[in-house]
Amino acid sequence: MTGTPDFEQQYLDLMRHIWTQGDERVDRTGVGTRSIFGATLRFSMAENAVPLLTTKRVFWKVAAREMLWFLTGETNIRPLVKQGVHIWTDWPLEKYRKATGEDIERDSFEQRIIEDEDFALRWGDLGPVYGAQWVNWPRYERMNDGSFRRGEKGHNQIAALVDGIRNNPGSRRLLFTGWNVDEIDRMALPPCHMTYQFHVANGKLSGLLFQRSCDLGLGFAFNIFSTALLTRMLAQQCDLEAGDIIWNGGDVHLYLSHAALVEEQLSRMPSAMPTLHLVRRPPSIFDYRVEDFEVRDYAPQSHISAPVAV
Template sequence: MRHPEYQYLDLIERVLEYGDERVDRTGVGTRSLFGAMVRFDLSDGTAPILTTKRVYWKTAIKEMLWFLTGGTNIQPLLRENVRIWTDWPLAAYRRETGESVTQEEFERRIVEDDGFAAQWGELGPVYGKQWRRWMGSDGREHDQIGTLIRALRETPASRRLLFHGWNVAELGEMALPPCHMVYQYHVTSDGRLNCLLLQRSVDLLLGAAFNYVGATALQLMLAQQAGLRPGELVWVGGDVHLYRNHFDQAREQLGREPRALPKISLAKRAESIDDYRIEDFEVEGYDPHPHIKADVAV
């Protein structure tokens, strides 16, 4: 059987060979394909943590846990040594103040100064806010994750097992509109939980690897909370692209042979979806190729 990671590597190769050259929002430029799918079987504990480069899986899971808190400020992330969201508020701070502060100094001030964090660490109503505190036209907040878990337990055959973050009314207030946009779930007759993740836009070199891990972690938590077993993760990408300044790194990754995928499991059962911690996730057998450094386009 062909190694599952080749789905990702083949996608990189197709983007490099056939992608449409585009001028994007960031000004960096991309090579892009529209429409892609990869599938990973999680039923035996296999984790889609890429091996052709080191993926910092704890960072990806910490980000997912932060989403589940409903938080929109980067201070808790920085206190967990997660820096993947700093670029956007840092750019806003530099633009609005004219101060050429370093990223390290900006992050230090966010961590140590609650007032500074409240003013400059906010991302707007991004993922967590929409997932846990969507404001309806009736003035009530709606917890999409809580509603999903109840539905998984009570109506597992439903075709409405989903949540999403594309709140049209609040897009303009977000530092970055949601890329991984819709999560839809499906429960099989023998108790397996499948997930289809629709991602409208994906930075193939940097983003996809994190999205696979985050979605897997969420699927494990939801399955446990609903008394189900993990099944298949189906990832669907809309605008699937490589940034121009990632081409060399992508070719480097293509030259590496995939290694055995690791296993992932939950060390204990949490009381609720709000009670999981990074220590609850165990990954065994992860032996990747070295990390490949690349810059985020903001």
């Protein structure tokens, strides 16, 4: 194994600070949180190190499948649930239950999503969430009468980012965002990990994520791994080494319902970081498969379950 537990200790210190000193707030979900405003963490990806928590098991392949789903521009949960990924099901499931009054179980709902394409089209779509904005940001054309019409093909921020890193590595515009103000009210959940920026120096690519809202107990583990994974993919595509990951959180919080998770995780000691290896270089950033990623020397402690606040 490589690396040190410094990355995870930063995370645990932040968790302890929020749990003991955070402001107790009523939030959108009604569950309640302890929260601080503004936090920064920094991790090195030298020697293939990857920020993957060891004080609990993180199902990193689920995070990788979600990232690949984002890059397709897809917004329907059907491709995810076909792969056994459930992390986006709660939102359309809640919408279906409220609309129909049917108290359907998650497994039954997902089975209908898989088996019935028309049902999936009606109930499985999340609106123009992450992937739609990343690779198909709306373009509008001015018509002869002065009005505007949405074009058939949107702006691919990811393709433009790859081109920028390759051909203008000194640019301060190497970024993309999912925060499309005009379409937020159509999204199942406005983007939490909303803006990514990249920086090239000394042959290394570093990535920065600004997260407007961070569920530190559950969401962070996926968010930070996914940022590292995407940065490694971009670096490989642009013939660069991986540098640092900088994570900035706006409202960083722990749900009051996650007390058992917090207390259990804070009682555990982190171990050395595992490593992430990209075993194939596909022709483009859009052609990776989950089999292209290999995490080595990952020996986490047991998974800690906790409810998702919808």
